[in-house]
């Protein structure tokens with residue numbers, strides 16, 4: 001019962017933009033048992049095998065995808081073609097579209113102009129703010145977010161400072177995310193934790209909590225550029241933070257696994273995990289996305 005009563009500490013903290021270190025430490029003092037999580041992961045994997053035979057579930061996966069290209073040689077032509085594919089990912093079904101198209105900041109204007117010229121609407125996500133390292137001055141990160149939103153991005157994917165996180169400086173993690181949330185204006189903020197570089201599950205939980213407190217609309221596992229990207233283990237921990245925030249405040253923060261998710265079965269493992277931890281109400285593109293460059297090809301084989 002106690003957990004259903006909004007925790008005014010956290011709630012007020014979020015909207016006053018002040019970071020209370022003691023409250024943060026108290027809230028995030030948790031131990032995660034990898035063995036126990038591994039047991040649950042086996043269950044999610046078994047459930048995904050069943051879901052794979054259900055075409056309606058595969059169709060939903062297509063709609064969760066942030067169809068991504070993040071390459072140094074991306075051109076206007078490439079992102080326009082990707083946008084067309086995100087608008088109609090299944091050639092025989094014009095009613096389905098992907099969650100968003102996701103490109104580098106310099107390509108956002110190409111996508112926005114292409115959509116306008118064709119009279120189409122689609123979420124445009126972009127990986128602004130010094131992606132993927134995050135090793136840039138906050139001032140330039142803020143400016144990059146502002147410029148990218150001005151070019152037409154409706155969703156901004158930023159990455160936290162791993163240097164601050166690994167040093168236990170959660171206030172800096174919070175302050176940066178908070179500043180970047182303000183820079184987003186009306187655009188949604190997805191905060192990438194780069195979990196493959198955070199070393200411990202405790203750090204993953206703390207990074208999730210700091211990002212949620214700072215106003216992130218989504219928390220996302222990885223940039224796709226770390227040597228270890230999305231895993232079910234970190235997804236479990238991140239979804240526990242999302243669940244806890246919902247218990248305390250009634251607010252729903254979205255979840256986006258990204259990086260290295262190439263098969264429909266892998267995508268459905270995340271669906272099974274979310275179903276168990278957060279429930280069916282999280283299984284829609286408003287609250288669940290999968291960042292992926294090649295997953296769609298595999299989904300088409302299952303339809």
Ligand SMILES: O=C[C@H](O)COP(=O)(O)O
Nearest residue numbers: 224258259260291292293
């Ligand atoms: O955010 C999206 C990821 O960068 C995509 O990663 P991927 O190319 O491994 O699918």
